[in-house]
Amino acid sequence: MLLVALQGREADALTMLESAINDAAAVGQGFAVQWGEFVKAILFNGLGRYDEALVAAQRASDDTPELFISSWALAELIEAASRSGAPGHAASALERLTEDTAVAGTDWGLGIAARSRALLTDGDAAEALYREAIERLRRTRLRPELARAQLLYGEWLRRQRRRVDARDELRTAHELFTDLGVEAFAKRARLELQATGERARKRTVDTRGQLTPQETQIARLAAEGHTNREIAARLFISASTVEYHLRKAFRKLDVKSRTQLADRLP
Numbered sequence: 001m002l003l004v005a006l007q008g009r010e011a012d013a014l015t016m017l018e019s020a021i022n023d024a025a026a027v028g029q030g031f032a033v034q035w036g037e038f039v040k041a042i043l044f045n046g047l048g049r050y051d052e053a054l055v056a057a058q059r060a061s062d063d064t065p066e067l068f069i070s071s072w073a074l075a076e077l078i079e080a081a082s083r084s085g086a087p088g089h090a091a092s093a094l095e096r097l098t099e100d101t102a103v104a105g106t107d108w109g110l111g112i113a114a115r116s117r118a119l120l121t122d123g124d125a126a127e128a129l130y131r132e133a134i135e136r137l138r139r140t141r142l143r144p145e146l147a148r149a150q151l152l153y154g155e156w157l158r159r160q161r162r163r164v165d166a167r168d169e170l171r172t173a174h175e176l177f178t179d180l181g182v183e184a185f186a187k188r189a190r191l192e193l194q195a196t197g198e199r200a201r202k203r204t205v206d207t208r209g210q211l212t213p214q215e216t217q218i219a220r221l222a223a224e225g226h227t228n229r230e231i232a233a234r235l236f237i238s239a240s241t242v243e244y245h246l247r248k249a250f251r252k253l254d255v256k257s258r259t260q261l262a263d264r265l266p
Contacts, residue, residue: 001036005043006144008184013043034060034069041076046184053080054089061093071100075112079152082119090120108145111136115149118156126156138240144185147176151189163196168237170196172244175212179248211249216265218242219249223261 001020004013017036024032037060044053057080060073074097081090097116101109111133118129130153137146154169170193177186193199211219221231228246232239250256253264 001039002042005039006046006180006182006184008043008046008182008187010043010047013039017043031069034062034073038069038073038076041073041080043184045076045079046182046188048188050080050083054084054086057081058089061096063096071097074100075116078116078119087120094120107136107139108142111140111149112145115145115152119152127153130156135240138244143176143180144182147173147180147182147189148185150176151185151192154189155192158192158196164236167193167196167198168241171198171214172241175248211252212245215245215249215252218245219253219261219265222246222249222258223265225258 001013001016004016007013017040021033021036024030024036037056041053041057041060044050044056053076057073057077061070061077063070074093077093078090078097081087081093094116098113101113114129114136115133118126118133121129130149133149134146134153137149140146150169150173154166154173157163157166157169170189174186174189174193177183177189217235218231221234222228226234228239228242231242235242249261253261255261255264
């Protein structure tokens with residue numbers, strides 16, 4: 001169910017979810033019911049249908065401490081509420097999320113908390129929280145959550161009329177979502193990128209192994225001996241963004257070091 005929801009296959013996902021939720025409710029399997037509503041919230045957030053995501057997230061986040069799904073659903077609730085004019089719901093959910101994630105103290109938990117708090121914050125404080133979320137989630141293996149943080153940051157930057165900065169975050173999010181097959185969120189990132197005046201390159205299964213223009217540019221500079229910091233300064237992007245694209249280029253070209261890049265670049 002989660003896979004189909006992340007892929008944005010609405011009809012298939014809703015058929016599965018409604019069936020699972022109804023069957024689980026009939027036999028008193030509360031965990032399965034909450035899981036289904038949690039996944040439904042992800043589906044609708046990906047599709048940008050925040051009112052529907054909010055309803056599902058509220059059901060999934062019922063305060064049942066023995067069911068950890070209720071904590072996971074809080075982030076979906078906060079995103080949906082912040083985008084559908086329900087700040088009160090978002091604020092109360094953030095209090096619970098902050099309490100839950102503080103206990104664990106992991107980059108995953110604190111990264112999600114920072115991303116969620118940023119949605120309810122303005123100005124420099126919001127930007128600092130988005131950056132914290134990205135840095136923390138980059139240290140985890142949760143690539144979809146990292147991409148979602150970059151998407152939200154890019155959306156925020158565009159609304160601040162910082163189009164050049166927004167493009168960098170949105171482009172990175174779009175490429176990562178596409179690589180992962182997270183099509184609904186990829187479409188959301190693509191539409192936001194287009195709103196900045198840039199058109200995202202259309203990618204298919206056949207082209208996913210090919211370097212993007214930015215990956216090629218960064219790989220060539222790395223092959224010439226430039227450091228990540230030097231490349232970042234030249235391209236007006238962050239060193240962490242350089243590292244991310246360079247890592248993807250290494251994987252696509254099947255190389256282990258910078259010295260091998262020159263021989264493998266097209």
